[in-house]
Amino acid sequence: MTTTTTTAPQVTQTPAPIRVAVGMSGGVDSSTVAAMLQDQGYAMEGVTLWLMKGKGQCCSEGMVDAMKQCEEMGVPHHVVDSRESFERNIIDYLVEGYQAGITPLPCSNCNTAVKFGPMLDYAMGLGINYIATGHYARVRFDPESGRHQLLRAIDRNKDQTYFLYDLDQRVLGHVLFPLGETCKTETRKIATDFGLATADKPESQDLCLVEANGSMRAFLEKYITPMAGDIVDQSGRVMGQHDGIHNYTIGQRKGLGIAHSEPLYVVALDAVMNRVIVGPREALLSPEFTVSRVNWVSVGEIAEPIHAEVQIRYRSAAVRAIVEPLAGDRVRITFDEPQPSVTPGQAAVWYDGEVLLGGGIIDRLAL
Numbered sequence: 001m002t003t004t005t006t007t008a009p010q011v012t013q014t015p016a017p018i019r020v021a022v023g024m025s026g027g028v029d030s031s032t033v034a035a036m037l038q039d040q041g042y043a044m045e046g047v048t049l050w051l052m053k054g055k056g057q058c059c060s061e062g063m064v065d066a067m068k069q070c071e072e073m074g075v076p077h078h079v080v081d082s083r084e085s086f087e088r089n090i091i092d093y094l095v096e097g098y099q100a101g102i103t104p105l106p107c108s109n110c111n112t113a114v115k116f117g118p119m120l121d122y123a124m125g126l127g128i129n130y131i132a133t134g135h136y137a138r139v140r141f142d143p144e145s146g147r148h149q150l151l152r153a154i155d156r157n158k159d160q161t162y163f164l165y166d167l168d169q170r171v172l173g174h175v176l177f178p179l180g181e182t183c184k185t186e187t188r189k190i191a192t193d194f195g196l197a198t199a200d201k202p203e204s205q206d207l208c209l210v211e212a213n214g215s216m217r218a219f220l221e222k223y224i225t226p227m228a229g230d231i232v233d234q235s236g237r238v239m240g241q242h243d244g245i246h247n248y249t250i251g252q253r254k255g256l257g258i259a260h261s262e263p264l265y266v267v268a269l270d271a272v273m274n275r276v277i278v279g280p281r282e283a284l285l286s287p288e289f290t291v292s293r294v295n296w297v298s299v300g301e302i303a304e305p306i307h308a309e310v311q312i313r314y315r316s317a318a319v320r321a322i323v324e325p326l327a328g329d330r331v332r333i334t335f336d337e338p339q340p341s342v343t344p345g346q347a348a349v350w351y352d353g354e355v356l357l358g359g360g361i362i363d364r365l366a367l
Contacts, residue, residue: 017041017042017043018041018042018043018129018130019042019043019044019045019126019127019128019129019130020037020042020043020044020045020128020130020131020132020176021044021045021046021047021078021119021122021123021126021128021130021131021132022034022037022044022045022046022047022131022132022133023047023048023049023115023119023131023132023133023134024046024047024048024062024066024069024070024077025048025062025066025134026048026061026062026063026064026065026066026069026198027062027065027134027198027201027203027204028134028187028188028191028196028198028199028200028201028203029134029135029136029179029187030066030133030134031065031066031069031134031191031196031197031198032134032179032187032190032191032194032196032198033132033133033134033178033179034046034069034070034073034075035073035190035191035194035196036178036190036194037132037176037178038073038075039194043075044073044075044132045070045075045076045077045078045126045128046066046067046069046070046075046076046077046078047077047078047080047119047122047123047131048062048063048066048067048077048078048079048080049080049082049114049115049118049119050063050079050080050081050082050083051082051083051086051114051208052083052086052087052091052208052209063079065197065198065201067079068197069196069197069198078122078126080118080119080122082114082118085113085114085118086110086114089109089110089113089114090106090109090110090113090114090209091209091223093106093109094106094209094219094220095220095223095224097345098220098224098245098246099224099246099271100271101245101269101270101271101344102269102343102344102345103249103250103343103344103345103346104345105163105345105346105347105361106207106209107163107207108162108163108164108165108166108347108359109166111163111164111166111167112166112167115133116131116133116167116171116175117168117170117171119131120170120171120174120175129174130174130175130176131174131175131176132175132176132177132178133175133176133177134179135160135163135164135177135179135180136153136155136158136159136160136177136179136180136182136184137150137151137152137153137159137160137161137164137177137180138150138151138152138153138154138177138180138181139151139172139175139176139177139180141173142298145299145300147169147298147299147300148169148172148173148298149172149297149298149355149356150164150165150167150172150297150298150355150356151180151298151354151355151356152351152354152356153177153179153180153181154180154181154182154183155182155183155184157183157184158183158184161349161356162311162314162347162349162359163314163347164356165295165297165347165349165356165358165359165360166293166295166359167295167297168295172297188200217247220246220247224244224246226243226244226246226247227244227245227274228241228242228243228244229241229242229244229245229273229274229275229276230242230274230275230276231256231258231275231276231277231278232275232276232277232278233264233277233278233279234267234277234278234279234283239258239260239264239278240256240257240258241257242276245269245270245271245274245275245276248266248269248276249266249269249343250266250267250268250269250284250341250342250343250344251265251266251284251340251341251343252265252266253265253266256276256278258278262280263280263281264278264279264280265278265279265280265281265283265284266278267279267283267284281340284340284341285338285339285340286335286338286339286340286342287334287335287338288332288333288334288335289332289333289342289348289362289363290326290330290331290332290333290362290363291330291331291332291333291348291359291360291361291362291363292328292329292330292360292361292363293329293360293361294329294330294331294358294359294360295358295359295360296357296358297356297357297358297359298352298355298356298357298358299357299358301325302323302325303325304325305322305323305324305325306322306323306357307320307321307322307323308320308321308322308323308350308351308352308357309321309350309351309352309353310323310333310335310348310349310350310351311348311349311350311351312339312341312342312343312346312347312348312362313341313343313346318350318351319335319336319337319339320335320336320337321333321334321335321336321350322334322336323350323357323358329360330360330363331358331360333348333350342362343362344362344363345361345362346361346362347359347360347361347362348360348361348362
């Protein structure tokens, strides 16, 4: 009952086994990783980040479950108070984004600013050189380029590399993803074989903020005062009223409250004029867009355009496109065929087969 990750150091029978800090949320994935690594001979310690108050796997319930498992395994469990960082890097980031008329992607920002880097720093402060998480991804070292490469998980339905594109080489050189070689059903079987209490725990389906607040709308209403405005078509003709642009996103069709001869979709959000702009489905198609805050992962920064497969949402398919470098850590993406619902604030991530080359944040589109 073993899996392999290409960056995992070899465990040898020595008086000092390799120490690993496992990020534990209280869910089945991280619990299974902890049990697997201990079974393989690592000296593992659990680390739970205290992100916010409330219910959900990222909060009190998950913290208690992680603590219980570490107690049963006879290993230390550390709770790191990350609430201030989460407030600054995630909650403020979300609120400011929605107020500006974009749809932010908090998970990749959280992984970079709140979780992986800070957890590695904390672990190294304890004299631990490796961290591990329950993410479905793989890492390998490419001796030719001298870089650590991030690869899709074997289970494509669970692959989470889209959310990990912003990890740097330092983190990739010290992180283990034991579940990258498994599928979800196998993970639950491993958890059952280890007798873990989390083996049948339901999987989290939403963002932790959604779980804690019931919906994204309910969360945002704590921070944003709704400001009603016009829903207009692309010519500026008023079609209806909205209750705050933060409640809408590109590609949305339902909930517009507009009677029209053909289906209408949200094609843009105008924060300056406080307008939701709608149009027919073909108006959602974009031939190209730009990306900022680019992080080159498995390869160094490029000097010439390259062909790649670009993914613009977590559940969307990667499609062929040209990635062209621009000044200031930016690129231009030009699709082979125009694609719908390119959404400012979301991530665009590009691959060469299973290898994640780089990614960044989709810029605001022209109205």
